[in-house]
Amino acid sequence: MIEVKEIEKKYGRKKILKGVSFTANKGEITCLIGLNGVGKTTILNAIMALTPINKGQILIDGEPLKEKTFEKITFIPDAITMLPQMKIAEAMEFMKDFYTCWNQDRATELLGFFRLNKDDRISSLSKGNTAKVNLLLGLALDVDYVLMDEPFSGIDMFSREEIANVFTSHLIENRGVIITTHEIGDIEHLIDKVVLIDNGLVTKEFNAEEARENEGKSVIDVMREVYIG
Numbered sequence: 635m636i637e638v639k640e641i642e643k644k645y646g647r648k649k650i651l652k653g654v655s656f657t658a659n660k661g662e663i664t665c666l667i668g669l670n671g672v673g674k675t676t677i678l679n680a681i682m683a684l685t686p687i688n689k690g691q692i693l694i695d696g697e698p699l700k701e702k703t704f705e706k707i708t709f710i711p712d713a714i715t716m717l718p719q720m721k722i723a724e725a726m727e728f729m730k731d732f733y734t735c736w737n738q739d740r741a742t743e744l745l746g747f748f749r750l751n752k753d754d755r756i757s758s759l760s761k762g763n764t765a766k767v768n769l770l771l772g773l774a775l776d777v778d779y780v781l782m783d784e785p786f787s788g789i790d791m792f793s794r795e796e797i798a799n800v801f802t803s804h805l806i807e808n809r810g811v812i813i814t815t816h817e818i819g820d821i822e823h824l825i826d827k828v829v830l831i832d833n834g835l836v837t838k839e840f841n842a843e844e845a846r847e848n849e850g851k852s853v854i855d856v857m858r859e860v861y862i863g
């Protein structure tokens with residue numbers, strides 16, 4: 635389980651996170667939702683220790699962040715970090731050399747799943763295919779937790795659909811996923827837990843299935859209640 639406990643983060647004098655707490659379980663998809671600039675990426679960066687926090691604590695399977703933790707977790711940023719002149723195959727080789735937890739079989743399966751050609755250069759790919767390569771490189775790692783920042787951002791509806799399909803496939807298996815997205819419609823049916831963030835705090839944390847079954851409300855209905863009243 636990932637436990638985010640009362641974290642606070644300031645950039646200069648601006649307090650972005652004012653005591654954010656939530657949990658994300660293995661085998662579940664947890665979605666961080668909030669308006670632009672509310673601090674979703676900052677939270678993912680804090681979990682990966684890519685940015686220092688001013689207060690609070692983050693635990694992974696009950697342990698504070700340390701070197702070993704990062705063998706359990708990966709972060710898929712909203713833009714690909716590989717050099718544009720690389721072929722997909724070269725990017726995969728790079729990852730294989732760099733990470734002991736690289737799973738070549740899963741990488742090959744993901745290539746097929748996303749219908750990518752390993753000889754294509756990253757610079758020649760459409761936005762949708764670039765996003766898929768980015769996901770492939772992260773999901774091919776054998777880690778328990780995957781953080782994804784805006785995997786649907788700026789891509790067409792068919793690519794979004796194909797990306798959404800990966801969430802229900804065995805390629806995610808029983809890993810814990812934390813995702814940020816503004817495209818709720820694409821994954822509403824896949825999300826287990828929703829964490830709504832506003833004004834530096836978690837305004838609501840709820841189970842999407844329970845909201846649907848017990849109250850007949852979609853994630854968007856609950857968001858409307860929280861944001862619009």
Ligand SMILES: Nc1ncnc2c1ncn2[C@@H]1O[C@H](COP(=O)(O)OP(=O)(O)OP(=O)(O)O)[C@@H](O)[C@H]1O
Binds near residue numbers: 673674
């Ligand atoms: N390195 C930084 N230095 C100063 N301010 C920053 C830095 N990184 C982020 N911020 C500010 O912190 C706030 C939160 O940024 P963050 O990227 O976490 O928001 P977000 O919720 O992910 O936004 P979006 O939905 O637009 O991606 C924003 O106001 C942003 O301008």
